[in-house]
Amino acid sequence: MKYIDEFRDRDLARGLAAAIAAAADPTRQYRLMEFCGGHTHAIFRYGLADLMPANVRFIHGPGCPVCVLPMARIDHAITLATQHGVTLCTYADLMRVPAGERRSLLKAKAAGADIRMIYSTSDALRIAREDPGRQVVFFAIGFETTTPPTAVAAKVARAEGLKNFSIFCNHVLTPPALRTILATAGPDGVRLDGILGPSHVSTVIGSQPYGFVPERFGKPVVIAGFEPLDVMQSTLMLIRQLNEGRCEVENQYTRAVTAQGNRKAQALMAEVFRPRETFEWRGLGFLPDSALRLADDYADLDAERRFAVTIGEVREVKGCECPAILRGVKEPTDCKLFGTVCTPDNPMGSCMVSSEGACAAYWGYGRFRKVEG
């Protein structure tokens, strides 16, 4: 397909691999964090780590919205469906994520809760229109990529006067997470030399918001597309910046990302949402101004205000290393449960559920690499 196949071309990959090998200075290390789970997935699916010289390493970041959602939020959603009797609409990625007490949306659905998997926010609106007597809650998650469609849904619900539709908002923001990773990097945290910047998040927010990475933390960023050649070219661009002592925000994904991003989408988000003072991220803890809630103007559509839910303390599965993996300080193979107790069929942590999670990527594509290598 156009814009896919040509960015997976074998000959170009060969040339880029050679260019990377030639550019990488054998006397130094290149520890590059790919922020996005989409990049993690591409790196494993196409075996990109194996095409790199030994001193060029990918470190997996926290950019998987399913992986960073704290268990308590899933418990909250399950409670909405089981105790408040709402129809809960959710993207499929969330269904199998483990919640407290070994629960999950999938298990709650099997036990009779009305939980529907949807492809688009328009499906949730349709479900609400078709059954006006029933409360329908959209379980909204995702980074800035997925937030604008939720904003559109809020506007449509408002315009149509849909009284039985509300949003359980869990949208999170990319720059604060990146800032936290960089602020804790160093001898005690993860060691990083550069960042492969978000792909589709950046189509919405643009490349400008990453200026703080070189300015405050002295690390180069290259906004990278999700296709394998995009990741390789971006890696080469980072290596060149580091070799030349440059430190700036560069954009490899120019076919879809501009400096300003999508202004219309940004305006919609600004109208419908406000930053939360704080929000919990799995692995990163509570981060200020890192997530969104519905603006006061849209409070009537806020499921957290419409339904009073209190969630007790939620305990992580003992032994699950997701939090350290999400900070880039551990690898899936450092987890004792990996591949034994925890597999995609029986996931113990969120990193094994989402195909963008590091554990699932290791399991699916890289499980034997270490052993053979």
Add this chain to the structure above:
Amino acid sequence: MCLAIPARITAIDPTGQSATVALGAVTRDCSLALIEDAAVGDYVLMHVGYALNRISPEEAQQTLALMREAGVLVDQDGLAPALADTAGPA
């Protein structure tokens, strides 16, 4: 979760708010609520049923040209290592 895929607009409804897009041989509905001035024939990045952005054909060509150039430069220098044989998608 953040994955968006390239889709070609094949028809736009009279309201201008939604389109039919082609993903290879498959067609789907796609909301245009997040972009402006979309036209039939444009390629967009589609995510959860919404067009997030248009894809620039000129920039795509430019990127591919840079990728070709990077490889060619190395080949001329005779630096292509053996691992190049294993390159490419699985």
